[in-house]
Amino acid sequence: MKIQSVRYVLSAAAPSQFPKDRLAEVAFSGRSNVGKSSLLNRMVGRKIAKISQTPGKTRVINFFLVNEQLYFVDLPGYGYAKVSKAMQRGWQRLIEQYMEKRPNLKAVVVIIDARRERIPPADLQMIEYVLSLGIVCIPVFTKIDKLTRSERAALKRNGFAQLPARVEAHLFSALTGDGKKELLNTLAKYLA
Numbered sequence: 001m002k003i004q005s006v007r008y009v010l011s012a013a014a015p016s017q018f019p020k021d022r023l024a025e026v027a028f029s030g031r032s033n034v035g036k037s038s039l040l041n042r043m044v045g046r047k048i049a050k051i052s053q054t055p056g057k058t059r060v061i062n063f064f065l066v067n068e069q070l071y072f073v074d075l076p077g078y079g080y081a082k083v084s085k086a087m088q089r090g091w092q093r094l095i096e097q098y099m100e101k102r103p104n105l106k107a108v109v110v111i112i113d114a115r116r117e118r119i120p121p122a123d124l125q126m127i128e129y130v131l132s133l134g135i136v137c138i139p140v141f142t143k144i145d146k147l148t149r150s151e152r153a154a155l156k157r158n159g160f161a162q163l164p165a166r167v168e169a170h171l172f173s174a175l176t177g178d179g180k181k182e183l184l185n186t187l188a189k190y191l192a
């Protein structure tokens with residue numbers, strides 16, 4: 001898959017605001033501050049998603065039209081964002097309404113911090129949730145530029161082993177672009 005064009009289309013705070021055109025969608029999900037915006041920006045080759053030092057800045061679902069034929073969808077982060085529990089529950093409901101009612105949602109990329117020894121329970125729950133909906137789930141371990149070669153090998157051995165057998169995991173660096181081509185190829189396979 002080659003990305004030739006991308007543009008912001010809309011931000012949705014409610015299901016009634018989701019696009020109506022039924023183009024294929026790939027959603028990007030992850031804990032707050034995991035590098036989701038950086039990954040998206042690297043994937044499309046320009047800054048479309050806002051990067052913040054403060055976790056929890058994405059509070060709506062953002063839709064970006066790629067190659068005029070599919071959407072990359074930026075979901076609010078989950079986890080430790082410094083917002084009220086009520087607001088976190090609101091985001092969770094919005095994400096659930098999106099995932100459970102979008103027949104054109106082809107895959108969800110779940111972004112995981114590669115520097116953690118064990119995959120956080122929230123990430124494993126998200127992966128299982130996506131799979132339970134019958135949607136393709138692609139776990140992506142990001143920030144691999146911060147790992148040594150031996151740490152990357154250990155991650156492939158031990159981190160990948162913590163995942164369900166039916167997922168295709170990837171390593172990725174938003175800083176260097178390592179893993180971008182492989183992830184785009186995997187997305188193309190599921191969008192074909």
